Amino acid sequence: MKSVIFRALIFLVILGCSTNEFQYKGEKQEARSKQEKICLLAINKVDSTLLEKLSTDLEKIFGQKIKVSQISLDLEFAYNPERKQYYSSAILEKLRNAGSEVGERVLGLVDVDLYVPDLNFVFGEADVVEKMAVISTKRLRQEYYGLPKDEELLLDRTIKESVHELGHTYGLEHCPDSNCVMYFSNSLQDTDFKSSSFCESCKRKLMLVKRLED
Numbered sequence: 359m360k361s362v363i364f365r366a367l368i369f370l371v372i373l374g375c376s377t378n379e380f381q382y383k384g385e386k387q388e389a390r391s392k393q394e395k396i397c398l399l400a401i402n403k404v405d406s407t408l409l410e411k412l413s414t415d416l417e418k419i420f421g422q423k424i425k426v427s428q429i430s431l432d433l434e435f436a437y438n439p440e441r442k443q444y445y446s447s448a449i450l451e452k453l454r455n456a457g458s459e460v461g462e463r464v465l466g467l468v469d470v471d472l473y474v475p476d477l478n479f480v481f482g483e484a485d486v487v488e489k490m491a492v493i494s495t496k497r498l499r500q501e502y503y504g505l506p507k508d509e510e511l512l513l514d515r516t517i518k519e520s521v522h523e524l525g526h527t528y529g530l531e532h533c534p535d536s537n538c539v540m541y542f543s544n545s546l547q548d549t550d551f552k553s554s555s556f557c558e559s560c561k562r563k564l565m566l567v568k569r570l571e572d
């Protein structure tokens with residue numbers, strides 16, 4: 359029974375990435391099949407304006423085609439009732455099974471509080487080997503801290519965390535430069551302080567990996 363559910367979920371993820379595409383405008387509609395290197399997978403409710411802006415920015419930053427898909431996925435399997443949080447590695451594990459079908463990289467987007475065992479929470483997690491990552495918008499929202507909604511700030515933070523986790527999937531490690539997007543964010547202040555760009559050193563490493571992959 360478990361494996362039937364599991365297969366159904368994998369199918370759902372693959373289906374999400376292959377057919378239920380986000381609609382691009384104008385010239386972006388043209389043939390994208392083989393050039394799609396990053397699949398931005400919105401898991402459950404993610405604002406479509408945020409998704410569109412995020413994909414446009416990621417496309418510019420990584421110089422790769424981004425395919426956006428939206429799927430429904432019951433995240434109960436990753437829920438820890440004691441912590442009232444979701445285990446991000448378990449979510450990654452699910453995405454891992456869809457990876458080879460959908461292109462080289464998958465970035466999952468969720469809106470639930472994520473954790474890994476040794477940390478209070480994580481903004482996201484990446485699997486370098488499988489080139490999979492997941493990030494959450496939950497703690498990037500001002501409302502989470504009892505503050506008024508700020509869509510611009512949410513987008514800015516989501517871009518930084520997305521670029522950071524995708525950076526890991528290109529083999530980039532944490533960077534000591536607090537302005538670099540690969541700097542480890544221990545808090546939201548760190549995220550707000552750093553830029554969404556790679557420092558010169560990280561940029562060089564990224565270019566090298568991309569050249570090897572092409």
Ligand code: ZN
Pocket residue numbers: 522526532542
């Ligand atoms: Zn990191």
Ligand code: ZN
Pocket residue numbers: 533534535538539540541556557558559560561
């Ligand atoms: Zn750097």
